[in-house]
Amino acid sequence: MAAESAPEPARIVVTGASGRMGEELLAAAGDRADVQAVAAVARTPGSVTAEAAVGTHLDATLSGEASVDAVVDFTAPEATAEYAGTAAAHGVAFVTGTTGLEGHDADPLGALDEASGSVPVLHASNFSRGIAALRGAIREAAASLPGYDVEVTETHHNGKRDAPSGTALTLVEDVERERPDLTARQHGRAGEQPRDPDEIGVHARRAGDVTGEHEVLFAGNRETVSLSHAAGDRGVFAQGALDAAVALVDRDPGRYEFAELLQD
Numbered sequence: 001m002a003a004e005s006a007p008e009p010a011r012i013v014v015t016g017a018s019g020r021m022g023e024e025l026l027a028a029a030g031d032r033a034d035v036q037a038v039a040a041v042a043r044t045p046g047s048v049t050a051e052a053a054v055g056t057h058l059d060a061t062l063s064g065e066a067s068v069d070a071v072v073d074f075t076a077p078e079a080t081a082e083y084a085g086t087a088a089a090h091g092v093a094f095v096t097g098t099t100g101l102e103g104h105d106a107d108p109l110g111a112l113d114e115a116s117g118s119v120p121v122l123h124a125s126n127f128s129r130g131i132a133a134l135r136g137a138i139r140e141a142a143a144s145l146p147g148y149d150v151e152v153t154e155t156h157h158n159g160k161r162d163a164p165s166g167t168a169l170t171l172v173e174d175v176e177r178e179r180p181d182l183t184a185r186q187h188g189r190a191g192e193q194p195r196d197p198d199e200i201g202v203h204a205r206r207a208g209d210v211t212g213e214h215e216v217l218f219a220g221n222r223e224t225v226s227l228s229h230a231a232g233d234r235g236v237f238a239q240g241a242l243d244a245a246v247a248l249v250d251r252d253p254g255r256y257e258f259a260e261l262l263q264d
């Protein structure tokens with residue numbers, strides 16, 4: 001009987017290759033058999049150590065590659081808006097973990113929706129499997145603990161640009177869906193500010209090189225429930241994003257959720 005041959009690796013292009021996540025993605029892809037980073041894009045290519053070719057413009061990079069399955073993008077909202085359109089124009093799936101997209105002038109969320117008309121698109125504020133599991137637990141707790149006060153706290157490294165983190169916003173939305181009585185997001189507190197029952201507190205801390213920590217605290221009925229997650233390193237996010245890129249290959253155009261791809 002003939003031996004089954006391994007499937008071809010997903011051919012990806014990594015944008016933001018000079019960044020913390022870009023470097024992590026290139027390193028992680030190099031260790032996997034199911035993904036091949038065929039090229040990388042960076043504004044400052046000299047700073048990138050990669051076996052793949054490094055360009056400065058995604059459009060030129062995609063034009064120069066015979067076949068690319070997915071662009072994997074962890075950059076900044078304005079770049080994500082541009083790259084989503086470029087990937088769609090080339091018929092290439094788009095996976096992005098960029099946060100801070102909400103309300104940005106470049107309308108990255110609109111660009112993702114538009115791109116999803118012609119290619120598969122996945123945006124996740126957090127690509128760790130632990131956060132995907134935590135979200136289920138948080139939804140359950142929020143539904144089971146009516147009337148409890150809820151406070152969301154995140155901690156990240158001092159180089160993070162956006163606050164609160166994209167993950168914190170996702171967790172807040174998850175709670176709000178189960179608790180429509182929580183209509184007021186309270187970002188920090190100062191001075192005389194007693195808590196209103198309709199508040200959901202949101203707190204962002206920035207310190208040192210903390211990779212990413214999130215906690216949702218439920219308090220009421222003389223008890224507290226705390227659900228939390230801490231990422232040990234950025235490899236956690238990189239592996240999840242590469243899993244997503246592999247899972248998106250050959251899918252129909254449209255918007256996809258990270259949790260839904262994990263179930264397949």
Ligand SMILES: NC(=O)C1=CN([C@@H]2O[C@H](COP(=O)(O)OP(=O)(O)OC[C@H]3O[C@@H](n4cnc5c(N)ncnc54)[C@H](OP(=O)(O)O)[C@@H]3O)[C@@H](O)[C@H]2O)C=CC1
Pocket residue numbers: 015016017018019020021022042043044074075076078079096097098099100124125126127128162166237
């Ligand atoms: N969803 C998830 O699981 C995770 C999401 N993130 C998110 O990913 C994003 C990147 O994070 P991180 O790697 O730490 O950030 P860095 O600042 O380390 O890297 C950002 C990268 O994007 C590039 N970049 C920034 N602005 C532009 C632009 N206008 N055009 C083209 N390229 C640009 C930078 O290029 P240059 O070096 O030239 O400035 C750099 O390569 C953030 O939004 C962060 O919140 C991070 C970790 C996990």
Ligand SMILES: O=C(O)C1=N[C@H](C(=O)O)C[C@H](O)C1
Pocket residue numbers: 099125126156160161164165166167168211212213
């Ligand atoms: O910027 C980061 O580092 C991270 N960003 C994401 C976010 O904003 O939630 C995910 C992770 O926590 C790390």
